[in-house]
Amino acid sequence: MKPIDDDTLQAYADGELDAAASARIDAALAHDEILARRVRQARALRAQLRAAFDPVLDEPVPARLSARLRPASPPAAGTAVLRPMPAARRGLAGPRQRPARRRWVPGAAIAASVALLAMALWWRQDGGLIRMHDGQRFAAGTLSQALDRGLASRPDPHAPIAIGLSFRSKDGSICRTFTERTRPAMAGLACHAPAGWSLAALEPAEKPAGGPWRQAASSLPAAVQAAVDARIKGEAFDARQERAARDAGWR
Amino acid sequence: MDPSQTVREGLLQLLPRLRRLARALAGQAADADDLVQIVLERALARAAQWRPDAALDKWVFAIARNAWRDELRARGRSQNLFAPEEAGTTAADGASAPAQTLDLAAAMTTLPPDHREVVALVLVEGLSYSEAAMLLEVPVGTVTSRLARARATLQAHLGKDT
Numbered sequence: 336m337k338p339i340d341d342d343t344l345q346a347y348a349d350g351e352l353d354a355a356a357s358a359r360i361d362a363a364l365a366h367d368e369i370l371a372r373r374v375r376q377a378r379a380l381r382a383q384l385r386a387a388f389d390p391v392l393d394e395p396v397p398a399r400l401s402a403r404l405r406p407a408s409p410p411a412a413g414t415a416v417l418r419p420m421p422a423a424r425r426g427l428a429g430p431r432q433r434p435a436r437r438r439w440v441p442g443a444a445i446a447a448s449v450a451l452l453a454m455a456l457w458w459r460q461d462g463g464l465i466r467m468h469d470g471q472r473f474a475a476g477t478l479s480q481a482l483d484r485g486l487a488s489r490p491d492p493h494a495p496i497a498i499g500l501s502f503r504s505k506d507g508s509i510c511r512t513f514t515e516r517t518r519p520a521m522a523g524l525a526c527h528a529p530a531g532w533s534l535a536a537l538e539p540a541e542k543p544a545g546g547p548w549r550q551a552a553s554s555l556p557a558a559v560q561a562a563v564d565a566r567i568k569g570e571a572f573d574a575r576q577e578r579a580a581r582d583a584g585w586r
Numbered sequence: 587m588d589p590s591q592t593v594r595e596g597l598l599q600l601l602p603r604l605r606r607l608a609r610a611l612a613g614q615a616a617d618a619d620d621l622v623q624i625v626l627e628r629a630l631a632r633a634a635q636w637r638p639d640a641a642l643d644k645w646v647f648a649i650a651r652n653a654w655r656d657e658l659r660a661r662g663r664s665q666n667l668f669a670p671e672e673a674g675t676t677a678a679d680g681a682s683a684p685a686q687t688l689d690l691a692a693a694m695t696t697l698p699p700d701h702r703e704v705v706a707l708v709l710v711e712g713l714s715y716s717e718a719a720m721l722l723e724v725p726v727g728t729v730t731s732r733l734a735r736a737r738a739t740l741q742a743h744l745g746k747d748t
Contacts, residue, residue: 391606404598
């Protein structure tokens, strides 16, 4: 039998040998403790190297690197100052010049926009369930309609928005919780004001385990529940009070 | 999909592995990420040269290895990117890293570039000998012997009984 050289032993330890060659080493290792120890050393070193460098895989990737690969970032961002091409100013820019007009988004802004992603998706998907007025968020579209007309005591299973609790708040206005039935679902608290339904809270909704969306009151996100607790005066409306409040225009 | 878009998305997926390879090659985290940035620039600039039948990771690792060699040359230190004692305190991040991890990362920086890149590609990134040989454009036997010598050096650093 040929003696086993270092390179072959290492190839064995690294799983590089074919079955026949491996079997030959297996046989040799069985009665050669020195050889077996060298194989263990080679494998241990490999494991230690993985232990030393694998944690890099779990580190957050610096934003300067990942931002470089986002479609929104221009091809030369971070290394070159982008100047508008003269052609672009004359309105002759082809597709290749278009990225130059995009703004470079710094890492912090990207992180912030990720945090707002759920809300942004929601806005877009429903074509405006929120409108801004004097810097405040107000219900719009089907959300506004659901808050105006919907009754928790007579839920409409086909409506896109489920109404939860209605109650009078400490400042005298009537507030209602709501949960979206379609994903990505949002849940929130809206309080009636002269300008419409002002959104006091808006959070991604969590579907209760096995339960339907209309059990909105019990499955409100914690932040929405906290907003309710901070405002509610007395008890939530019962069916009769809810209907009466609607008929009175939520005043 | 346009090929540069495919490369861009593939690079995004590969970033953690690319950072690991760069750390094994360059040692310090900051230098490794500078290297990654250079690699991304080059890969994006050459995206049109990547053929979809070639594995993107090997293609990018080859760019990384060449970029690292260029950096070494540019710094005029053909043996070590950092002095061992300098690397010893900074090669692995985090004060809680086990002493052996620090030792090993420091020991890596003492290897000659030929050896370090083989260790990084085969033992850290998990390429086969033949994949590493293709990437480095050397015979498989060369990879094997470099790896054996690099192992001996590292094991000597770590002490006899590992």
